[in-house]
Amino acid sequence: MREITYAEAIREAMTLEMRRDPDVFFFGEDIGLYGGAFGVSVGMFEEFGEERVRDTPISEAVLVGAAAGAAVTGTRPIVEIQFSDFITIGMDQLVNQAAKMRYMFGGRAQVPMVLRTPAGSGTGAAAQHSQSLEAWYAHVPGLKLVIPSTPYDAKGLLISAIRDNNPVVFMEQKLLYRRKGEVPEESYTVPLSKSDVKREGRDLTIVTYGRMVPTCIEIADEMSAKDGVEIEIVDPRTLRPLDAEPIIASAKKTGRVLIVHEAVQFGGYGGEIAAIIADSEAFYYLDAPIRRLGGLDIPIPYNPELERNAVPTPERIRETIQGLLA
């Protein structure tokens, strides 16, 4: 099958939906002629024009809130926040408005918006441009939260997100933007809230998402070839509402669990996964403590070697797996 990048897959999802549904439109900083800070939307302005692909001033609070206001009145906006770190400026609008409108209004409103935003470290942009704050959004009833790990998932999940009638935070992974994978040309959906077993195995379960998925798969393949260890990798893809069953089932099967994410470990999403397993039937099947490997307890540093070490490195992942299997 044709291979395209993660960024192209995202562009394709937006483009297909905008062709299909005149209510879908797109706005954000430098997404027009410039094509977005990461080039994700190159060419969309040319295709759809300035009514549906709108460059905005640097005003994240109104961007997020306007998406909610547009959505609740009958359109399907996609708003891009240039780096996920800047959602902080629109946090009230996202969490107090978009996420809560439906409930506060007794179910008599819906807010079908998508907030697309790149997350993560690894680009040398330091502390204010490199965070992975998905744990925050995962904690907010009313929001959905999606983090795709492959071009295929990115396209299918984004189409689902655009069609979904709720506010969806769609966190893209900077370090995956240029990564290629097989993606059908036609439109298709990958359902939200469906965890995906990205690799089957019997010896140990890794729960991970986003950019850590390919890293963990590589390690797993390597260890399979070298040591005959078979690691199962479960990728929740939608972090809220979470489809926990496949995670619990895998933990039951392997009895050993490692949770990996780039986000700061303390207070990170991995805590929720660990807690769910520790309070599930799988508890009785565990042969070892539930291990987590997240980012160090620091802001992301600038120096490349420090930056690399601020998040789980392949070396540390390997070591932790070995520790768990020992």
Next chain:
Amino acid sequence: MREITYAEAIREAMTLEMRRDPDVFFFGEDIGLYGGAFGVSVGMFEEFGEERVRDTPISEAVLVGAAAGAAVTGTRPIVEIQFSDFITIGMDQLVNQAAKMRYMFGGRAQVPMVLRTPAGSGTGAAAQHSQSLEAWYAHVPGLKLVIPSTPYDAKGLLISAIRDNNPVVFMEQKLLYRRKGEVPEESYTVPLSKSDVKREGRDLTIVTYGRMVPTCIEIADEMSAKDGVEIEIVDPRTLRPLDAEPIIASAKKTGRVLIVHEAVQFGGYGGEIAAIIADSEAFYYLDAPIRRLGGLDIPIPYNPELERNAVPTPERIRETIQGLLA
């Protein structure tokens, strides 16, 4: 000993520190003549005058950021955000500026500020005024996070927070403001990052904080009297950086753990506690899955009976304990 309320204890801490240290000052919305939305600062404007007790416009972004700017230049501001839900508007300043300055600047800055703010439901103020978002702050390196559960702790912890050289988010509990407890008149500190065993017991550990502490103690006392069950209650008090040892020790001792908080369970702080236990030595001593009891997966509703049921009720806590002991 003299008994005063939680709100009075907080006022006393601020007042004593402002008398002691001319660099401490205080600003926020309606904290002056009005005395604060919850009356916490009544009389302080009269004592310290408008240079050091400053009413502000409704502008949470600059309030939080100005506290950081004042702190990094040599004063010790206390900023009050009228409801913790409104920190969302100042989130960039708190998380991208205040919390990260020191690290980004290679340790060559310090930001000794305190952000005081009331949190929690139970006052009939509905979804936008009732949240418990401590999990967010707990996830941010560079911040400290304190939630006191008694008037005694409130006073001593706030004095420590004011003297601390880092940005401290000090989340007060609305439902505790009017609750009384013994508090010495003189100045004293309760150290940050020191978990406190609020009640000793051998049969089960409850880890909880804030307003759920008195509720859990009452239930524990009741069950002790009625069923002879002895519950140990550990209150971390400082949620970041966490003193995990006493929690792990208690889990080892009792073998059964329940984590209780008002915040939405999914993605809540309880996940971190559960994960820490599940990855500690205590794992090997557990006789039952680690149970959590947090808020339901909804925004806080208005109707009083719905509101009461949105967070762990004494009945549900009791049932869960019984389930764990069964």
Next chain:
Amino acid sequence: MATKQQTKRPPELTKEKLSDIYLKMLQTRNFEEKVAYFFSRGMVHGTTHLCAGQEASAIGACANLDESDLITSTHRGHGHCIGKGININRMMSELLGKADGYCKGKGGSMHIADLTRGNLGANGIVGGGLPIAVGAAMTLKLKKKDNIVVCFFGDGAINEGSFHESVNLASIWKLPVIFICENNQYAMSMSAKRSMNIDDLSVRASSYGIPGKTIDGNDFLEVYHAVKEAKAYAKTNGPMLLISNTYRFKGHSKSDANKYRTKEEIEEWKALDPIPRLRAWLEEEKILTATELDGIEKQAHEDIEAAVEYASNSPDPSVDTILEDVYAD
């Protein structure tokens, strides 16, 4: 104490329309008196923010709107709701947290919304409605609808960043929004004088290259005319900022000792109460007779009694519904 209401009466303000307007102002006042009573008796938990004194501003603005025009409101939104044609029975039910309330008891005073009539909701966040209004106007533009959005907010909200970002965005995209700042002189205990270094808040329009105008918000006709003009302007030219000067007679919320303002000041403004002013004008202009006006007052009273009756008979929401309404299918 001028009764300025002598401004010309436009033809569309028929007797029926004006009767309805007067009725709505009275309904608002009476509604809130009931609400205040309930709160003072502890019959309702939580808090509420009364707009008594500000009715001309709310009702006068909304009198220009069709059902398909949109509004965003605030924590002090009872007048906006009634102005936009809400069902009072269900509004009262919501205040009492009942199942028949607009939000099934989940929203309460600060979150009443009626999307079927273009009311995008009150808001518990000061300044929270402005970005939503801008987004709603984006929908109107995208769907080429000939409607407008009226965005209400206070003199406190005008100092939030969201005001600045919202008005700027609306200005460059020429979105059909009328930003109405109801300047009741205080944001909780903070007076507009202390919170801003300017006297006439309408100067803020110039930062966005849009027209700004300050009006007597206690004069129904002045409000009506200003919003009428603004509506015509907004449809073709984009946003406008109106500062509607007014005053709240009651405390900020149920717990307010009013320490920050004087009795004299309150009395001065009470003399400018928009309701008797409108009545006086309606009589002077011989649009309605004293008897007719009395009749409307009685009607308003009865409507609210009926609403209380309705709300009291409405059941509490079942706790079983607590998990519903978080996500749409």
Next chain:
Amino acid sequence: MATKQQTKRPPELTKEKLSDIYLKMLQTRNFEEKVAYFFSRGMVHGTTHLCAGQEASAIGACANLDESDLITSTHRGHGHCIGKGININRMMSELLGKADGYCKGKGGSMHIADLTRGNLGANGIVGGGLPIAVGAAMTLKLKKKDNIVVCFFGDGAINEGSFHESVNLASIWKLPVIFICENNQYAMSMSAKRSMNIDDLSVRASSYGIPGKTIDGNDFLEVYHAVKEAKAYAKTNGPMLLISNTYRFKGHSKSDANKYRTKEEIEEWKALDPIPRLRAWLEEEKILTATELDGIEKQAHEDIEAAVEYASNSPDPSVDTILEDVYAD
């Protein structure tokens, strides 16, 4: 293409001072040329934002400041740093992520700060520095210090809510802050014309009842004078807003195809390059001879070479330091 620099020369601008100013402008330019080179070769990871073309604005403003005056800067802050007297060796080291950098390699281009000289730091968040500047001025006020804060930000930042909240708060408390908007006509690809419905951004001062003034930011003397006046004003009266009109010669950051502006426009502005303009004036006014000026140019060049040398010899930070510097004791 006027060389307006004929404005009167104040006595404190001695030959030495002007030599230093010219040197700093050149150092900034040369510094950035090196940085651009490093980035284009992939010798530095991450990104950087060059202020080439804007040096008069940065250095001209800072030339008014003592070490105990404070500044907040932006992502495009190299000129502010050098203007505020930073050690260039350690600044270059930081850009290269080295242990001797101002931030020990943890901050990089977007986070250089030098608190010992009143530089409160660059900022990766557009508009992020404004609230910090206001807080810094609160410290000055509380401690009764006779200093000011200069807060730099861009024409993009002026649309952030933080601008509005910050200037308003400073205005009511009469805090000694000069808000300097360096209007280089673009925020990334968004022109000021498209992002605002106004031509002269200084009108925004009127929203806060403070003075606003627009100046030619490529004219060193004009900048110098305006900030001198503003400084005197700010110390007794509170904040002021200056719009410093200028232009960035380079793309927004290292990856910018410059699609949104024309070659012609760039050339027009290059003709207004503040560095040759200052040189021409210094020569015309016979303050410095051509030989002296050449000497300064050589000096600037050597300073940057030395900085590169210093930075290259500086070790990388040890990975063992990664967990340090999160919390103060």
